[in-house]
Amino acid sequence: MVRVNLVKDGHLSSGGPELLAQYDASAGHRVWVDICGNLIPDNICTQFDLHDLSLSDAQRKRHPPKVERFENYIYLLQRGIKVFDADLTFEHVQISFFIGQQFVITFHHTDSLSVNAWWKNSQTQDYLSRAPILLVSRILNTMASRYLEVMLEFENTLSEIEDDLQAALSDEVLMELTSYRTRLRRLKRIFSYHEKSSMALGDIYKELNSDNEISYHLHDVLDKNERLSSLSQMYYELTGDLLDSMLSMASHKLNGTMRVLTVITAVFVPLSFIVGLYGMNFEYIPELKFKYGYFMVVGFMLTLSVSLISLFRFKKWL
Structure with a gap:
């Protein structure tokens, strides 16, 4: 045109x-x-x-x-x-x-x-x-x-x-x-x-x-x-x-998520070890016959968990 x-x-x-x-x-x-x-x-x-x-x-x-x-x-x-x-x-x-x-x-x-x-x-x-x-x-x-x-x-x-x-x-x-x-x-x-x-x-x-x-x-x-x-x-x-x-x-958000997951893992690793230790199928484990053994182990596990969480907070990892 x-x-x-x-x-x-x-x-x-x-x-x-x-x-x-x-x-x-x-x-x-x-x-x-x-x-x-x-x-x-x-x-x-x-x-x-x-x-x-x-x-x-x-x-x-x-x-x-x-x-x-x-x-x-x-x-x-x-x-x-x-x-x-x-x-x-x-x-x-x-x-x-x-x-x-x-x-x-x-x-x-x-x-x-x-x-x-x-x-x-x-x-x-x-x-x-x-x-x-x-x-x-x-x-x-x-x-x-x-x-x-x-x-x-x-x-x-x-x-x-x-x-x-x-x-x-x-x-x-x-x-x-x-x-x-x-x-x-x-x-x-x-x-x-x-x-x-x-x-x-x-x-x-x-x-x-x-x-x-x-x-x-x-x-x-x-x-x-x-x-x-x-x-x-x-x-x-x-x-x-x-x-x-x-x-x-x-990336920062992902790092925060990974830090929380790492802390959770760090808390449960010793607890899993204790559970695994007392879950073994041996006939003779001295603590199994102790009257207050269950309460002592549970108390120890709670104390350990609180101590680890407190330590992580003190280090500002949480």
């Missing part, structure tokens, strides 16, 4: 690829071409003189985010949001931006929430008319803001687990934290790419001596991507700390 927003003589026209026949760069027209599919049509590649290397990167379904400068445009590859839930379950859509002086082309294999949000936005004409990079910066800002919104909500989830670790100590929570850590590792890598590409994009436009407004917008995008990168790093470390704490608590 190809759709076109064309700004001509101060008016915005939206439609299909047929509008490209009206685009005239020498007349000061501005155009935004959005392509959703597997390939960029040859006529668009020819009309805007898109380089084979950038086309190859754009049409691959998996490629790290990057920025490259070509003769007549800047190529930017980012990962937008298709699905991003509060539990950090996410699905990306790869978005390529071909940013020229008077045109911008966005290409993605599936629908992009950020691109769709700006396609019919009331400010699209204004940003596109002033400079296509301003429109791109707003799309990137929306992308980063959506990521940031979910990441900030996720902080509450970790805080709830952290506030009551004892209550949260269960196999389900341990598995949940492990899955969070895995997703955060992937997000950390993506946000790091976005931070670097945003910085590179800003540096390119500084070299081009762009006006201050473009610098402000690109710096705003960079700020958000830097924050996303730092948040993902912080949450990654925090989930690791929580996992370590929960495993330590589980």
Whole structure:
């Protein structure tokens, strides 16, 4: 699917690829071409003189985010949001931006929430008319803001687990934290790419001596991507700390249980020895004929048990 927003003589026209026949760069027209599919049509590649290397990167379904400068445009590859839930379950859509002086082309294999949000936005004409990079910066800002919104909500989830670790100590929570850590590792890598590409994009436009407004917008995008990168790093470390704490608590709890069982064993070993001694089937055991032998042995066993328990308490093993 190809759709076109064309700004001509101060008016915005939206439609299909047929509008490209009206685009005239020498007349000061501005155009935004959005392509959703597997390939960029040859006529668009020819009309805007898109380089084979950038086309190859754009049409691959998996490629790290990057920025490259070509003769007549800047190529930017980012990962937008298709699905991003509060539990950090996410699905990306790869978005390529071909940013020229008077045109911008966005290409993605599936629908992009950020691109769709700006396609019919009331400010699209204004940003596109002033400079296509301003429109791109707003799309990137929306992308980063959506990521940031979910990441900030996720902080509450970790805080709830952290506030009551004892209550949260269960196999389900341990598995949940492990899955969070895995997703955060992937997000950390993506946000790091976005931070670097945003910085590179800003540096390119500084070299081009762009006006201050473009610098402000690109710096705003960079700020958000830097924050996303730092948040993902912080949450990654925090989930690791929580996992370590929960495993330590589980180990401590197990050690306490084993200590109690060891004490019980230590108390009953001498008692079992006495019972076994007097349970032997010998005909002549002197104590068996003693009138108060039973009471003396039981009393000795009770005294021994109390003494051992008292000793363990004194040693703080109980």
